[in-house]
Structure formats: structure tokens, C-alpha cells
Amino acid sequence: MLKINELKKVFRTEEIETMALGGVSLHVTEGEFIAIMGPSGCGKSTLLNILGLLDNPTSGKYFLNGIEVGHLKEKQRTDMRKGNIGFIFQSFNLIEEMNVFENVELPLVYMKVKASERKKRVEETLRRMNISHRATHFPNQLSGGQQQRVAIARAVVANPKMILADEPTGNLDSKNGKDVMDLLSELNREGTTIVMVTHSQHDASFSHRVINLFDGQIIGIEKKIGILA
Numbered sequence: 272m273l274k275i276n277e278l279k280k281v282f283r284t285e286e287i288e289t290m291a292l293g294g295v296s297l298h299v300t301e302g303e304f305i306a307i308m309g310p311s312g313c314g315k316s317t318l319l320n321i322l323g324l325l326d327n328p329t330s331g332k333y334f335l336n337g338i339e340v341g342h343l344k345e346k347q348r349t350d351m352r353k354g355n356i357g358f359i360f361q362s363f364n365l366i367e368e369m370n371v372f373e374n375v376e377l378p379l380v381y382m383k384v385k386a387s388e389r390k391k392r393v394e395e396t397l398r399r400m401n402i403s404h405r406a407t408h409f410p411n412q413l414s415g416g417q418q419q420r421v422a423i424a425r426a427v428v429a430n431p432k433m434i435l436a437d438e439p440t441g442n443l444d445s446k447n448g449k450d451v452m453d454l455l456s457e458l459n460r461e462g463t464t465i466v467m468v469t470h471s472q473h474d475a476s477f478s479h480r481v482i483n484l485f486d487g488q489i490i491g492i493e494k495k496i497g498i499l500a
């Protein structure tokens with residue numbers, strides 16, 4: 272599914288240079304559920320952003336389904352993301368001016384799916400996420416748990432092969448966090464590859480492998496027996 276070789280990422284400002292990733296190599300197979308853990312500032316989000324084609328590495332190779340995608344131009348990255356990669360963020364990142372239906376519909380609009388098909392797929396996905404009754408509500412009228420369910424709906428509406436999640440339960444209480452992890456686990460069992468950054472050992476227990484990052488390097492890979500997965 273994805274393979275990275277010696278990925279490095281250096282952020283340069285006028286005064287300082289930060290080596291956020293110092294040569295990371297990893298192979299994720301289709302259908303795997305990977306958790307990335309490590310202390311704040313160790314490079315987790317940087318890695319996830321590169322895997323999600325939101326950013327390019329400074330050097331190294333990234334193969335997604337056999338294609339080298341590590342050094343694409345922004346427009347090519349955007350095209351490659353569409354329908355292939357779904358994102359979930361800690362802060363939900365919903366568009367406040369759009370209602371639930373419109374937020375979830377957005378990826379399909381970008382993909383130029385026709386309106387009748389969009390309606391069908393959005394309604395199906397909202398049902399699945401148990402949030403249909405909120406279709407005309409705006410994000411600020413929803414609880415955190417509901418907002419994250421909408422964000423998951425938006426991430427999966429285009430049926431991506433891979434979901435990237437950056438601390439998806441970080442802003443939720445334990446009940447809503449559990450619901451979100453149950454949803455991710457179910458999507459994974461149906462074949463979606465998931466790469467998730469988390470601080471939570473509980474959330475990591477849903478994964479097949481935990482990648483421990485420290486100071487921009489992988490310092491250990493822990494296999495999970497999948498007690499919950």
C-alpha cells in the first residue's frame with residue numbers, strides 16, 4: 272500500500288533549522304491499522320502530513336500503490352489525494368459556514384460527482400455514522416462527538432483506500448472517543464488501511480502495529496495482538 276524510504280523533513284526559517292524527520296523508513300500493507308506514538312514535537316504530524324500528500328519530504332522516497340509520490344507538485348498532490356485518502360483531525364476541521372450535509376458532500380463536489388449520486392452517497396454515509404438527523408445543522412450546533420462523526424463521514428464518503436487520523440479522539444470524552452474508535456475499527460475490518468497518530472494507549476490497542484517515534488526517528492515497532500481490533 273505505502274512504502275517510505277529514508278524520509279527526511281527539514282523546516283527552515285531565517286534563524287533555525289529543524290530536522291522534523293531524520294530518515295524514516297516504513298512499509299504499510301493494505302488493510303493494516305497503524306498507530307504512531309511519541310512525545311510532542313517528535314515528528315508525528317509531519318509524517319502524517321507527508322503520507323497524506325499535504326506536504327513533501329525534503330528527501331527520501333514515498334511510494335503509494337507503487338507510484339513515487341514524494342516529490343509531486345501541489346496540484347498533482349491534490350489530484351492524487353482525491354478519493355484515495357481521507358483525513359480526520361483532532362479539531363474536526365469542519366467548515367462552519369456549511370451544514371452537515373454540505374460538509375460531507377464536499378469531497379464529492381471536488382471530484383465532480385453528479386448531484387444525484389452525491390445526495391445518495393452523503394445520505395448513506397450519514398446514516399452509517401448515525402448522524403442523519405443532524406443533516407441540516409451547522410457544526411456549532413453539534414457536540415464534539417457529533418462533529419467528529421461528521422468529519423469521519425466526510426473522510427469516508429468517497430470510499431478512500433486509506434484513512435489518516437491525527438489524534439481523532441484527542442478532543443473527545445471517553446464515551447465519544449470509544450464510538451470514534453469503534454467506527455475506525457469497523458472501517459479497518461472492512462479493508463480500509465488506517466494510519467493514526469495518537470497519545471492514547473487505549474486507542475493504539477485497536478491497531479496492528481504501533482510505530483514509536485522519537486526525535487524524528489523510529490525507535491521501535493510494537494506488534495499488537497489485536498485484543499480490541
Ligand code: ADP
Nearest residue numbers: 282283289291310311312313314315316317318
Ligand atoms: P508532533 O506531531 O510529534 O508533535 P510535529 O511533526 O508537529 O511533531 O513537529 C516536529 C518538529 O518540527 C517540531 O520541532 C516542530 O516545531 C517542527 N515543525 C513542524 N512544523 C513546522 C513548520 N511548518 N515550520 C517549522 N517547524 C515546524
